[in-house]
Amino acid sequence: MHLGLTGAVAGPPGSRPGLRRARVPAGLLDPIAGDPAEDEELAGSRDEVGETRRRAARRRRLALAGLALTAVVSATMLVAMLVNWAPGEPAAREMTRAERDRLAAMRVTNYRELRAGLRVMVGDASARTDLLGWVDWARQLVYLDVTGPGAGQLRGLVQATPTVLVLRPDPAAVPAPAMPPLVPPSDGWRLPTDRRLDPVLNLVFALASDRPDPTDGLSGRWVGQEQVNGETVDVLAARLPGAGPDGRVIRPPGAGPDDGGVPGRGRPPGDEATRYWLDPAGRLHRLATSLPGIGPVQVQLNRADRPTLRPVDALGGRVGLPRALTAAERERWRGLPARLRAAGGAAITVTAPAAIGTNLRGAGWLSWTSGSVYLGVTDLDADGRRTLLRRDRTGLAQIEQDRAGDAEDSPPLPPPRAGWRTGPHRSEALAPLLDAALRVARGSGPPGGVRRIRGDKLAGSVVDVMEAGTARDRVRYWVGRDGLLRRLELPTRGGAWAQLDLTPGRVPRLTAPR
Template sequence: MENTSRPPTGGHRDESPAARRTGLPAEPAVRAEQAGPLSGAPTDRPERRHRAGARRHRAGIVPPEALGLTGTAAPGRPPGFRRASMSPGLLDPAVADLTDDEELAGTRDEAEENRRRALRRHRLTLAGLALTATVAAVLLVVTLTNWAPASARELTATERERLAVMRVTNYRELRAGLHVTVGDGSTRTDLLGWVDWARQLAYLDVTGPGAGPLRGLTQATPTVLVLRPDPTAVPAPAMPPLVPPTDGWRLPADRRLDPVLSFIFTLANDRPDPADGFSGHWAGQERINGETVDVLSARPPHGDDGARRYWLDPAGRLHRLEASLPDVGPVHVQLNRADRPTLRPVDALGGRVGLPRALTAAERERWRRLPARLRAAGGAAVTVTAPTAARANLRGAGWLSWTSGTAYLGVTDLDAEGRRTLLRQDAQGVTRIEGAIAGGHADPPPLPPPVTGWRAGAHRTDALTPLLDAALGAARDSRPAGSVRDSGPAGSVRRIRGDKLAGSVVDVLEVDTGRSRARYWLARNGLLRRLELPTREGTWAQLDLTPGRVPPLAAPTRPR
């Protein structure tokens, strides 16, 4: 009988009634050449044998008879072979064991928790590695910034040339921000501000634990330093106000900063140094304000205080300097070359710099008519500011009469608070009364003036005598302190600058007699508003005048 499970040998589909009922296609016929290799039949197409052997049969379909397998007889098993049992629930979800599902669910929760813990450990590990890398990078940058080679070499010719032109570069760039540190620890003094090498002026705020009585504002030239003390200033360094205060400036008794400021001014010159005069070595490179600079340790040809350490950029511009000054100790100088404001000297140092020029016709006429204008005015209330010495910072107020040729003032010394000197100057000379006289340095002397008690002789207020002489002599017919000429040798007059004083516009005229100088501040109405004279200390003393009526200044009895 014919086996119905064997498919037809042709390529036609089985159109049996069962196939038509299910709507599924019948199994395709197996070609004789495909079944041949498995049934022992010869074939000459190995690639077809490979594909036939690789074909898999779907589960539940009885293998064809051509494969030599029957559905009723179990194939033989090797000894020890055991067929794996299969849970019915894997084939039929309806009969699956719910206990197994709960156990699997618990296993999944535990696996998820373990995965989260591992992820957290991984993240912490990565964060630790990132932090370690950041710290290592910072330490590397700091190390490289402050690193200096163990074997420093001698200066090259190019480096010597850069040192030689360094002072010329400072002079040509005019100004720079400045931070100077003197000493260290509890004796450290900080100076913060600016230096103007072209006009030879430094303006600084002095602070630090070692500042002592020098704490406050200071302005200095190569020859003189004036201080505006401020004992209540904060100890932290701070830049001074760009417009300096007008009052309170004096000559300090403490001169510790003089060598430091002299050293700052020597950092500029209008001509280069000899390049072969520098001896030293190259100590490394650093980064300052985004620029790469060379660190050069060298002894300058013009210095006798040992080797200095320079931080120079390729253009020969100085950024930092370290030195040790005799009787001062270590000095560190930091320059900010981008901070370059125009500095204004205080009045004690001569005031704002102008553009000197010859007098105009109108200015010459005002200058010629000055004596007559003063005699017509009669007199003026006056105040005096004269930092003439460290122990004679004089302030005073009073009156001056051009009619009688008399000056009467009350004068105090800023370093001797509570003590006033009554000063009278006239054609007979200078007399004084000294004692504990009530009033401050801005208060006028008592009226009427005392008749007795006047004494003559040497006194610290003698420094005011030239100033009062010039003020009284301005009303005489002879030209004040010089001639009316605006050009020529001694006695020439020139306009220094325009300015303002007490709301009045003035022309500052300077008279040079060849032996001395005097500055007259003339208002546009022709009246004198200020007279200035230089002092022996290099400062300027001022006598401010407000023309008007003055009280009677009675003559005292003859002094003993």
């Protein structure tokens, strides 16, 4: 069947009749070709649009760079804060019961550990005094080297007990602190007139006790923690060591009745004026306080440095084990007077720290035959003066004279026949020592019980140190194995020990004065 379509147009040759192709614009078939009309419209503004786009891109790049820099700085600051960050210290608070118990037992802990290395700083700046050495709480002994810009006349070596301090001055010592020699020098010790260190040393001795402090009324504050020698310790603020509720300090064992200079005398400057660095075992590592008339005081303890200390002769020498005499020692003791009378006499030297400001040194001769002593005596605290001293049955007499140059202590021979005077004189401090040396050769020897204190050496010879007399009138006799007296010792009024060394043998004729 034939259909006729009105208006049909014959297509090109080869095309199907009756179909009509639609015309498609060329731009729709080319994806990269634009609309000619639009291209013509925008042709004039293309340069302006490109510039706008480039500016927008630059702004985006600058913004991104700023954000990146901000992120880097923030990250750096965060890392630095994390590296250096530490938790804040807890606020100070009242001590707990366990902390009070540890503080109350601190002095017993020191007493049981016996000894410790010691460093004390007294004062500050140009007035600072440094004390370096050891403390032996069991034997109640301190041995120190004293230096620092504020040391003054105390510069040198110091040994002290709770009752007496002796000094071996060394004005030329280097100002830098140094440990004293473990074996102390045997000579040159004296009682100093400067007693500034007494309150400080009393504080050191007060750090030990054979019984704990009462916890009743013990108050204070925990103020923080610190690292000391790699160990974490608590810092406690409380009153002075050993102080009772009224602020007075319990005196250390053996201390005399005078409480002058004792730390804490009267009310201390606040119950929390002292700080303790205390470890979990109750061991004290450091102490800081302030003493009236002294200023700030810091005490540091080195518990790993604990040598055995030897007291010098001025403090009585080494501690021995007193016991009864053996049969051989008893025989030597009984025969001592007769052997001394047979020897006739001895050359003698005297060292007597008699009192504060009176330190006597002398040399001369003793005659048991005539019962007399003749000495040249120098007071170390009175430069340029020498005293000729004579002791016999009539009493004590002296001649005061200037000491020429570096003259020896030995007096001139023959002894002067005139010019002798009697009466009060500082050399009277030697009378008990000289009387004991003369008395030992009389009768059957010194009265009273006798015991052996220890063995010792003197001038290379082995001796037995024997003590006779009462507690208030003690005399020590150093008897050699040959049965002769080599040294005689007795305590002085100043609390130290005086020594009279003897070399038995012939002596010059000691002419009696007119």
